[in-house]
Amino acid sequence: MNTVVPGMRMAGSGCPAIRWKAVAAVAALLLASLPTLAWYGRRLDDGSDEPLGLIALLAGLGTLGAAVRFGGRDRDQVRIAAGRMLAGAAGLAVVQAAGWPRYPLLTGLLTVAVIGFSLRMPRGKAGVMALLVLSLPLVASLDFYAGYPLRLAAAEITRWLLKLGGLPVERAGVVILEGERMVGIDPPCAGIRMLWTACFVAAVLAARLRLSAVRTLALLTMAVGCVIIGNGLRAAIVFFPESGRVAWPHWLHPGTGLLVHGGVLLAVFHLSGRLARLRRPRGSLLRRGMVVGFGLLAVVAGRTAERPGPIETQGIDEKWPAVWEGVPLVRLPLSKVEERFAAAFPGSIARFRCGDAELILRRTDRATRRMHPAADCLRAEGFTTHSEPAHRDADGRLWGTTRAGRDGRSWTVRERYVSAGGKACTDASAWFWNATLHPEAGPWTAVTMIRPAETP
Template identity: 35%
Template structure:
C-alpha cells in the first residue's frame, strides 16, 4: 500500500513538472515569435539610438561650421537606400554579423572615453553598417552602404588636416611632370611650383580632398542604388582613385599655367574650372561604376 501511494505521488509530481516545463517552452516560443515579429528597421533604429552620443557630436561639428555639411547629402542617400531595402530585410539576422555589430558598438562606446571623437563616430558608423549587414538578404551589396555611412560623418576638415599637404605635394609633382612633357619649364619645391620663372603655391583647395569625397560618394550611391555586388564594387575602387587623381592634376595644371602666363585668374574663373573638373570626375566615376557587366555579376 505504501509503495503504491509513493508511486502515485511520484506520478503526480512528474505530471506537474512536465506541465510546468511545457508551459515554459510555450512561453519561450511565444516570446521568440514576438521578437521575430519586430521589423529589422526597428532593431537598427534601436542600435542607432544607443550610439546617439556620436551622432550628437557629428551634428554639433557640422552645426558650428567646423566641417563642410557634405555629410548631410550622404546621410540622406543612406536613409533612402535603407528604406528602399527595408521590405527585403531578413527576419532572422546572421549571428556572426550581429556579434560583429555588437563588438563595434561596444568599441565605439569605449572610444568615447579614450579616443578622438571622430574615431568613436567612425566605429559607430561601421557598427551600424554591420548591423544592417546582419539583416540584409544574401547577394546584396553592403560595402556601398558602409561607405555612405562613413561619408555621412564630418570628415572633410580632418582629411584636409592630415592628408591635405601630402596630396598637394603629389598634385604639384604630377602637374610638374605633365607640364614638362608639354614643353613648359616647371619645377616643384614642397607644395609650390615654379612655372616659367614664376612661383605658384598649390593651396589647400587644390589638394583635391573635396573632389575625393564627391567621387567616392558618387561611387557608393551608384553602387547602392544599382544593386552592385561587393566584389565588383571593390574592383572599381582603384579606378575611382585614379580618376580623382587625374582630374585634380589636370585642374591644377590648367590653373597653374594660366597664372604663370597671364595674370592670376579671377575667383570666378578659378571656381569655374574647378566645377568643370569636378563634374567631369563625377561623370567619369558614374560611368566606370555603372559600366561593364550586369551590376550583380
C-alpha cells in the same frame, strides 16, 4: 546563434518575439552610440565641418528603404541579425567605457561597421555602407590628413604635364617653379570636396547597381584615382594664368574647377557601368589585395594615431617671447573655449596682444590632430572664413592666409608652423606630415596672427 529578423516585413505567428529582438538590438546600438551621436550633432552645427554628411545619410537610408519596400523577391532577404547587432553594441559600449570618446570619428566608423556586420542584404550592401561612412563629418579630417598628400600628387602631375608640353618647370614640395615664376598649390586646391563628391557618386551608383563589395571597393578606388588625375590637370591649366603667361577673366579659375569636377564625375559614371557589366572577377586576387591594402592602412594608422594617456610637456620649452617683431607682447587670458581646448592639447598655448593684432602661439612636440587650422575654430565660433593666397612678409617668410568675417567686420588671419630648426609650413596638413615623418625636428610652434582687415 544569431536571430535573423526580416526587415520591414509583417510577422506571422511567433514572429512578434523575433521582431522585438531586432527592436532591442537597434535600441542597444543607439544607446551604445549616444556619445558618438552627440558628437555627430555638434559637428553638424558648430560650423567646423560642412553638413555634406546629411546628404550621404539620407541617400544611404533611402537606398536601404527602397531595397526593403520595393525589392520584389529580394525584399524578404533584407534582414537584421539581432544577435550580431547586440554583440556589436556590447563591444561599442566597452570601447566607450575605455575612453575612446576622445576619438569620436573612429567610434563612428566602428558604429557603421557594426551596422554592416549585422545587416544582411542580397546585393548592394557595400554601397549603402560606403554612404554611411560618408555620412560622418569627414571633410575637416580629410582636409587635415589628406590635403597635403593630394596637393603633392597634383603638383607632381602638373610638373609632368607641363614638362610634356615643353615647359622647363621643377617642383619644390607643392610649388611649381619656372625660372623666377613660382606658383603654389594652396590648401583650397587640394580637391577635398571633389574627392568627397566623387566617392559619394561612386557609393550611390554602387548601391543602385547593387555591386558586390569587391566591385564597390574597386569603383571607389577608381574614383579617388580620377580625382587625383583631374586635380593635377586642373592645376596644370591654372598654372598659365597664375604664372602670368596668359591673362584670362577671374571667373575662368573656378570655371575650370567646375569643368574638371564634372569630367571626374562623368568618368565615375562610365566606370560604374563598365564594372556592372563585367563578368565575375577573380575574387580571390581582389580579396587578397583588399587584405593587403587594409593591413597597410592599419599599420600607418597605428603609427600615426595619437595614443591616449597623460599629456607630457617636459620636452617643450615653455618660455614665451616678450617681444614680437619689435612690438611688446601683452599676455592675455585664455577664453573658456580655449581653456577647454588647452586641457586636451598635447603641449602649451599662449595668447597675446601685439599692437593692433592678437597673437596665438601653440607649441607641441608631436604630430597631433589637435594642431588644426585656426579657421576650424573660427567657423565653430560663428565666423565665415575664406582662404586666400599665401602671403610673403617683409622678411620673405610665407604665411597661410584666411579672411574671417562676422557681424559686418572682417579680420585677416595669418598662420605658419615652425620647427625647432626654423623650417616652416603654411598649413596644418603639410605640418602634420612633416612632423610625422621627421619627429626629431620638434618641438613645433604654430604662430597665428589675427588683425582687423584693411579696408579697401
